[in-house]
Amino acid sequence: MPATQNLLSLIQTSSLQVPIAASLLELLPDAALLAHLDNQRILAANSAATALTAYNYRQLLRHTIPQLLQDFDLQRDLQPANAKQYFQRTLLAANGKRHLVRVTCHPIGENTPWVVLRIHKAIAHPQTTPVPPTQWENQFIESIERIIQLIETGPPQKALWEHLLRAIQPLTEARLLAFYQVSSTGPQARCIATLPAQTPLPMVLEAHTLAALSMPLLWHPGAPARTPLEGVADTNGWRYLSCVPLGTGHEMLGVLCAADPERRPSPRLQMALHTMSKVFTLLIHHNSVLKNVRYQNARLAEEVETYRLLAEHIPMGVLFLDADKRIQLLNPMAEALLGYQNDEVLGWMVEDVVIGADNFSQQIARAMQGEVIHSLGAKCELHHRNGYAFPANVQIIPTSQASQGPRLLVLIEDISQHEAMANQTRKLEQQARLGEVTSIFAHEVRNPINNIQMGLQLLSVSLSPDEATQDTLQRMQNDLQRLTELMDSVLAFSRSHVRKQHQPLDLRLLLSNLLGRWRARLARQKVQHRFDAPENLPPINGHAPSLEQVFNNLFSNALRAMPDGGTLVVRITPQISRKGKRSLRVDVADTGIGIPPEIQEQIFKPFFTTDQQKGTGLGLAITQQIITDHQGTIQVQSYPGGGTIFRIYLPVPEAPSSAPDTNEKETRS
Structure with missing residues (x-):
C-alpha cells in the first residue's frame, strides 16, 4: 500500500x-x-x-x-x-x-x-449476492453523514434532492430512485429528482394516484398495475417497484420510490425507505418553514421600508423610543422642529431633546403604563435647540410590548401656523365688523358734508368777489374737500378687510400689464423702469383688482420719491422656505430719497403720512391689509438718499392649481 x-x-x-x-x-x-x-x-x-x-x-x-x-x-x-x-x-x-x-x-x-x-x-x-450486514451498516453511517453535510452546505433545492437520492442509494441497493413532492398549487405531486436523471417514470402524479400511494407499496412482476408507476414498472420489465408516502398523520407531502430493472429487492429495502422517508419529511417541513421565514422577512423588510418612508414624509415630528425612553429614531420633520440630527441623538434620553413642556415626563410615565396620551395641554410650547419656542401638539402612543416595557411613539405637530391662521381669522372678523360700522359712519357723515359744502358755495356766490370773507369760505371748502377724500379713504380701508373671492392668477402677466399702463406717466417724470421675472412661474391664488391696487399704490409712492427722475425696478423671484413652503417674492425698488429710519416702522399704521397736503395715511395700511388677506407679508428696506425696496411675499398653493385664467381684460378691470 x-x-x-x-x-x-x-x-x-x-x-x-x-x-x-x-x-x-x-x-x-x-x-x-x-x-x-x-x-x-x-x-x-x-x-x-x-x-x-x-x-x-x-x-x-x-x-x-x-x-x-x-x-x-x-x-x-x-x-x-x-x-x-x-x-x-x-x-x-x-x-x-x-x-x-x-x-x-x-x-x-x-x-x-x-x-x-x-x-x-x-x-x-447484489443481484445474486446481498451486501453483507456489516458493509451495509457502514454504508448507512456514511449516508447519514453525507446527508448532514448536504444540509449544512445548503445547495440549491433541486440539487439538494438529487444529492440526497445519491446519498441513500447505497442503503436501498436500488438502481432507480425518484422523489415526488405534493404541489402547493393543486392536488398533484411533481417529480422533483430522479436517479439516474432520465427515467420512464411520469413527471406528475394526479390526486387519485396519490390516494393509492397513501400506504407503502411493493410491486413485483405479475402483480396488478393499479397506478401509473406500477404500469411503467410492468411495461419495462422491472424486478420490483417500492413506494413509501412522505408526511405525518393525514398530511401527505410526497412519495419516495425505489426500483431496479434486474435485481430483486434487498431485505433491508423497506427499512431503508421507511427511515429515509422520515428524513425527507423533515427536510420538506424544514424547507417549508425556511420559505415561510424568508417570505415573512421579505414582508417585514417591505413594512420597515414603508414605515421609514412614512416617517420621512409625514408632516409631523416622529420620535421612536425604546423601553428605556431612549431615542431610536428622529425623522426629518422632528430634526427641523427640534434642531437635532438623528445620528446625533441616538440613545439620548427623550427629556434631553424634547424640552419646554412641564408635564412631558409625567405623561411619558403614563404612556409607559400603556395609556395613549392625545395632548399635553392647550398651551404646550416646545423649544428648538436654538432657544426659540413654538406652540405644539404632542401625542404619545405605546406600541409593541417589550420585555422591559412598551416602546413609545412621540408625535410632534407644529401648530404655530394653525394658531396664526386662527388669530388672523379672528382679526379679520373684528375688522369686518369695524369696517361695516365705519362704512355706515362715513355714509352718514358724507350727507352733512355735502350740505355744508353746497351752503358754502351758495354763500360764496351771493357775496361780492372782493369780500374779505371769500378767502375764509375758500379755505372752508378746501377743508371739506379734504374731509371728503379722507372719508373715501376710510371707506376704502374698511372695504379692504372684506375677503374677496380668490382665484388662480398669473402674477407675471398681471404686473407686466400694469407696468404697461404706467409707461406714459413714468416717461413724463423721466423714470426708467425694468421688469425681471422668469418664465413659467407657478400661479398664486388672489384677487386681481386688489393686487393691482397694492402695486398702483407702491408705484405712486415711488414716483413721489423721485421728483427729478430715477429708476423703478420690479422683480419676481421664486422662494422655498426651510419647511418646503413655496412663495413668490416681489421687489418694488426705486432710487428715490428714501424713508428715514425713525418712521419706517410707522408707515403701515393707519392715518400716518409724511404728506399732510395730499396724503391720507391709509394707502400703505390698505396695501398691508390686502397682502395679509392674501396670506402674504410685506416688508420695507430703505436708506435715506439710497432708495427704497418694498418686498412682498405671496404664497404658492400646496396643490397645483388649474391653469390661471387671467387675461388682459380681467387684469385691467
Missing part, C-alpha cells in the same frame, strides 16, 4: 505524457484508468483494467467514463459538495456482465486536466 501511494504521488507531481502515464499505471495492483476531466475520455489503462472490463486496450480508449461506469460523471461527482473517499458504481463489462465496484479518484495537479481512477477488486453483484 505505501508503494501504491508513492506511485500515485509520482504520477500527480510529474509532467507526464500519456505513454509514460500508461507505463506507470501498470505498476498499480488494481485496475486503473487515466481519463480527461473535460471530455471524460479514457486516455490510458493498465492490464488489470482490461481484464476486469473484458475490453482490450484499444477498445477501452474508445470509451468514456460514463459509458464504462454507470451513472458516473467526473465533472459532477468530483465537485467539492460530493467529495468523499470512494464511489460505489456498476461497471458495464464488454461481456454483458455487471460488477459492483468501488472507484477512487486522484486528480493530477492543478494545471493538468487528468484524473487517475482506481477501480478496486470487483465483488459479486
